[in-house]
Amino acid sequence: MSLKRFFFRNRWDDERARELEAHLAIETDDNIARGMTPEDARLAAQRKLGNRTLVREEIYHMNTISFLDSAWRDLRYGARLLRLNPSFAIVAILSLALGVGANTAIFQLLDAVRLRTLPVRNPQELVEVRIGETSGGRTGSFVSRRPTLTNPLWEQIRDHQQAFSSTFAYSNVGFNLTTGGEARYAQGIWASGEYFNTLGVSGLVGRTLTSNDDRRGCQTPPAVISYGFWQREYAGSPSVIGRSLMLDGHAYDIVGVTPASFFGMEVGRTFDVVVPLCAEPLSRGARSGLDKPDTWFVAVFGRLNPGWSIERATSHLASLSPAMFKTTLPTRYGAEDAKHYLNFKLAAFPAGTGVSSLRRNYESPLWLLLATTGLVLLIACANLANLMLARATAREREVAVRLAIGASRGRIVRQMLAESLLIAAIGAACGAALAQWLSRFLVEFLNTDNNRIFVALSLDWRIFAFTAALAAVTCLIFGLMPAIRATGTSPGVAMKAGSRGSTDTRERFGVRRVLVVAQVALSLVLVVGALLFVRSLRNLMTLDAGFTQDGIVIASLDLRRTGIPPEQLPPVFESITARLAALPGVQSAANAFIVPVSGSGWNNSIVINGKKPKDAVVNFNSVSAVYFKTMGTPILRGREFDDRRDTATSEKVVIVTESFVKKYFDGQDPIGQAFQIEEPPGVPRPLFQIVGVAKDTKYIDLRESFGPIGFFPASQADGKDMSPFLQVVLRSSAPLATVTSEVSSAVTEINASIILQFDTMRNQVRESLLRERLMATLSGFFGALAGLIATIGLYGVMSYMVARRRNEIGIRMALGADRRDVVRMVMREAGLLLGAGLVVGGVMAVMAARAASTLLFGLQPGDPSTLAMSAVALAAAAMLASYLPALRASRLEPTEALREE
Amino acid sequence: MPKRGTPPIHGDMLQGTLDLLILRTLALGPAHGHTIAYAIERQSDDVLAVEHGSLYPALHRLEDRKWIASFWGTSENNRKARYYRLTPAGKKQLTEQTNRWDEIVRAVNRILRPA
Incomplete structure (x- = not known):
């Protein structure tokens, strides 16, 4: 055939x-x-x-081929039925699509961020080398996103290890592509010579870097660009090889382009350009970390020798560690730091899936979201089951008639199967499309101007197949159950059962009742979760951070290209700030070494009266005189800084916060008291007089509780290791565009090689709350969705019940029940289901919320008001949904209901 | 509808046999359905009366198995007719099935008329 x-x-x-x-x-x-x-x-x-x-x-x-032939006819028949009943089709297909799509999208992201291995040669052989468990912390300066080791340590590892066939170190950096004015950054990587060789990545066009390119003191190093950068900046032109690229004002020769799939070692990030590690001094000058044993700025990776395990590599590294740390011990370290340093042990960690800060921040939210979407899928399946059940039950009579006139049992089951399959297939297809859209939306959501992320997304067939199969099986089981049951009984009995009988059997309602209770319970869990996250976000958005968030513009200035020597920087900074403060659109301007909630910080231990107090670590900042006025932080006691009084030669002063006073002075008036900063022996320890107390403010992050902060006046700053970067906070009520253009032209007038970047305080706060916003938005969406689906489910069951009990209701009314009795009867039924669901759901919600407690802010997982609000909201929607069928039942004409047989 | 008067040999019994007869008839040269039906009737001295309609599913089946092939041609009395001819595979099949038939007949005869 x-x-x-x-x-x-x-x-x-x-x-x-x-x-x-x-x-x-x-x-x-x-x-x-x-x-x-x-x-x-x-x-x-x-x-x-x-x-x-x-x-x-x-x-x-x-x-x-009779099977194909009848299958085709069944499908066409099924499609016709769906068209006849579009609301059923839409609800069924939508709930399927949402369940399948949301799960696939979240899993896709989780897979990309957490589970997938790097697209390089034999990724399972890659390990990261870093300091294993430590007894004390590392000290020094930390630069880059993954500052695990110093360059001197890396050179030791490179020259002495035998566990790896090859090793490499890298650091990331933002290279400025412009030579003046507003900055434009390329995401750069400083990579040691064996970077590409170890990863097994060769050039798509041209070559990648080799050990020959990474020689100390390189002056005109080569650069390898990413596929994305090649397309964006050079329109994919092959003639890019040999072109020159300006990075931080230095020329690099482009020698190659990497394949599109390669994004480096960091999952969630990508890069634009890779240059040899030896080029680091070109950008950092005197601040170069290549020879500084206390500048942590590289991450080190290796490829295991054949036959070597991680454990063997770790013990090998541990045996080398004492000598390595002894050789590289920073001379500036005091006794305590040195003791910690010499005790450090290097260890190997699996790195086949890359490293990722995105992973650290988003792994648990993503698992939580996956659980959420899993619940959505369950609710959708329950809803689907309910719908299919209702529909198939309504068709029992039709089935009986068809059996009676000679249709075969298998034929009828096949036909129902075709209809269920059709819904499942359309739903799954919509789900796949939705997944693509949703995962891209999520990545876009996480992407901000200051924090570009990159996630390689592809449709994950495993999870799609799994969720689609789950949904399809639900469809089939519940679509077929009544068909099988109907075909199992004799047509005569089925026909009688389908038409006669004034009430319905308990048994038949049983499954549907359980399904509705389950839906209500699960959606309560999701609604509670959503409300917890939304309220957490609200708490964070509205909390008093100790400074005003609106009307503050942050201007970041990069003076590296001006060539001004460090000791001359303080007066230059002062004049720039003064100039900006005088602009017409600006009410006040102050410079700040650390801008709050920007993610950077500076801390040190303090010494009071020669003694180190308990918990001596204090956060510091260095600000100019009008900082407190500009930021709207009130000074509660004492005075603000004064540029004329607090000079480089006058007595050193400091303003501390309320928490500082509470912690170290038991709330006593600290004005006139003083403290020192702990310094290594031999380094002078100036005494800082406390002249003022400021209101508590947040420092690194809004989620933290207020901690002790000390502010030093910028006018007393030591110019010796001043960095050529300046941040100015500006208070202004003018539109942002006006402020930025005024500032830009003023700065360009002062010095055309200063590079500028703008942000607003409001935006910085928003970005620092990205994770909270993601959780609030998505859980809110899923919670609303779950509530909606459950409401539809309840509505469906109640309408169905009313339809099945028309006779009963008719008789009751004929016997004297009035409309209100009927409404009460239906509502009691709905209330029972709802109540059971809410009780079960409440218990589940409290248990589930514990899992999310670390992601909450300012409220407890079992917050009773949140629970009550969710239950009330859900109950209101559900009761409204049951009121409609109840009303319909009460409008029944008893005579009609009884006649209609 | 079995004919009365002639030995009623039921169509079902002829299932495999009819195929063999068709192949045999076509071994003499291409022919259309009408010719084949009459040829079988005549050559069996009218014992095997084929209901003409039942011939066509058999032809279809044989063609499906690629033992015979068909083409449109003109009949003796100038009518358009579909002609069938034996394919090489059909020739082989004819030899094999004829042998098999002989074997069966011998076997059945041994049982019916023990020597």
């Missing part, structure tokens, strides 16, 4: 008809020749030939 014949069987049938006609014609001719009249001849011929239609049918069937 060929498929060709199957598809062309109609043409084939015509052919047969012609052939039989020809047969008849020949026989008729013969009969006429035998002397019959033409009519008799034809009739005789027909008799001889037999039933032509039967013959054609027999051949037609021989050409038919």
Whole structure:
């Protein structure tokens, strides 16, 4: 049997008809020749030939793959039914699509961030080398996103290890592409020579970097650019090789382009350009970390030798550690720091899936979201089950009739199967489309101007298949259950059961009741979760951070290209700030070493009266005189800084916060008291006089509780290790664009090689709350969705119940029940289901919320008001949904209801 | 509709046999359905009366198995007719099935008329 014949069987049938006609014609001719009249001849011929239609049918069937044929017809029939009942189709398909799509999207992201290995050669052999468990912390300066080791340590590892076939170190950096004015950054990587070789990545065009490119003191180093940067900046032109690229004002020769799939070692990030590590001094100058044993700025990776395990590599590294740390011990370290440092042990950690800060921040939210979408899928399935059940039950009578007139049992089951499959297939297809859209939306959501992230997304077939199969199975089971049951009983009984009987059996309602209770319970969990996250975000947005968030513009200035020596920077900074403060659109301006909630910080231990107090670590900042006024932070006691009084030569002063006073002075008036900063022996420890107390403010992050902070006046700052970066906070009520253009032109007038960048305090706060916003937005969306689906489910069940009990209701009304009694009866029924659901859901919600407690702010996981609000909201929606069917029931005309049989 | 008067040999019994007879008839040369039906009747001295209609599913089946091939041609009395001819595979099949038939007949005869 060929498929060709199957598809062309109609043409084939015509052919047969012609052939039989020809047969008849020949026989008729013969009969006429035998002397019959033409009519008799034809009739005789027909008799001889037999039933032509039967013959054609027999051949037609021989050409038919009967399974395919009936399947096709069933599908068409199913599609027709769906079109006839679009609201059912839409609800079923939508709940499927949302369940499948949301799960697939979140899993896709989780897979990209957490589970997938790097797209490099044999990623399972890659390990990261860093300091294992430590007894004390590392000290020094920390630069880059993954400052795990120093360059001197990396050189030790490179030269002495035997565990790895090759090793590399890298650090990330933002390279400025412009030479003046507003900055434009390229995401750069400083990579040691064996970077590409170890990863097994070769150039898509040109070559990648080798050990020969990474020689100390390199002056015109080569650069390798990413595929994305190549497309964006050079439109993918092959002639890019040999072109020169300006990074931080230095020329690099482009020698190659990496493949599109390669994004470096950091999942969630990508890069624009890779240059050799030896080029680091070109950008950092005297602040270069290459020879500083206390500048932590590289991450080190290696590829295990064949046959070596992680454990073996770790013990090998541990045996090398004492010598390595001894050789690289920073001379500036005091006794305590040195003791910690010499005790450090290097260890190997698996790195086949790369490293990621995105992973650290978003892994648990993503798992939580996956759990959320899992619940959404369950609710959707329950809803689907309910819908399919309702529909199939309503068709029991139809099934009975068809059985009675001779349809085979298998045929009817197959037909229902086709209809369920059709819904499942359309739903799954919509789900796949939704997943793509949703995961891209999520990545866009996480992407901000200051924090570009990159996630390689692809449709994950495993999870899609899993969720789609789950949904399809739900569809099938509940679509078929009534069909199987109906076909199992004799048609006569089924027909009677379908039409007669004034109430319905408990058993039949049982499944649907359980489903609705489950839906209500699960959606309460999601609504509670959503409300917890939304309220956490609200708490964070509205809390008093200790400074005003609106109307503050942050201008970041990069003076590296001006060539001003560090000791001359303080007066330059002062004049720039003064100039900006005088701009017409600016009310006040102050410079700040650390801008609050920007993620950077500076801390140190303090010494009071020669003694180190308990918990001596204090956060510090260095600000100019009007900082407190500009930021709207009130000074509660004492005075503000004064540029004329607090000079480089006058007594060193400090302003501390309320928490500082509470912690170290028991709330006593600290004005006139003093403290020192702990310094290594031999380094002078100036005494800082406390001249003022400021209101508590947040420092690194809004989620922290207020901690002790000390503010030093910028006018007393030591110019010696001043960095050529300046941050100015500006208070202004003018539109942002006006302020930025005024500031830009003023700065350019002062010095055209200063590079500028703008942000607003409001935006910085928003970005620091990205995770909270993500959780609030998505859980809010899913919570609302779950509530909606559950409400639809309840509505469906109640309408169905009312429809099934028309007779009963009619009789009750005929016997004297009034409309209110009927409404009460239906509502009591709905209230029972709702109540059961809410009780079960409440218990589940309290348990589930504990898992999310670390992501909450300012409220407890079992917050009673949140629980109550969620329950009330859900109950209100559900009762409204049941009121409609109740109302419909009460409007029933008893006579009509009873007559209608 | 079995004919009365002639030995009623039921169509079902002829299932495999009819195929063999068709192949045999076509071994003499291409023919159309009408010719084949009469040829079988005549050559069996009218014992095997084929209901003409039942011939066509058999032809279809044989063609499906690629033992015979068909083409449109003109009949003796100038009518368009579909002609069938034996394919090489059909020839092989004819030899094999004829042998098999002989074996069956011998076997059945041994049982019916023990020597």
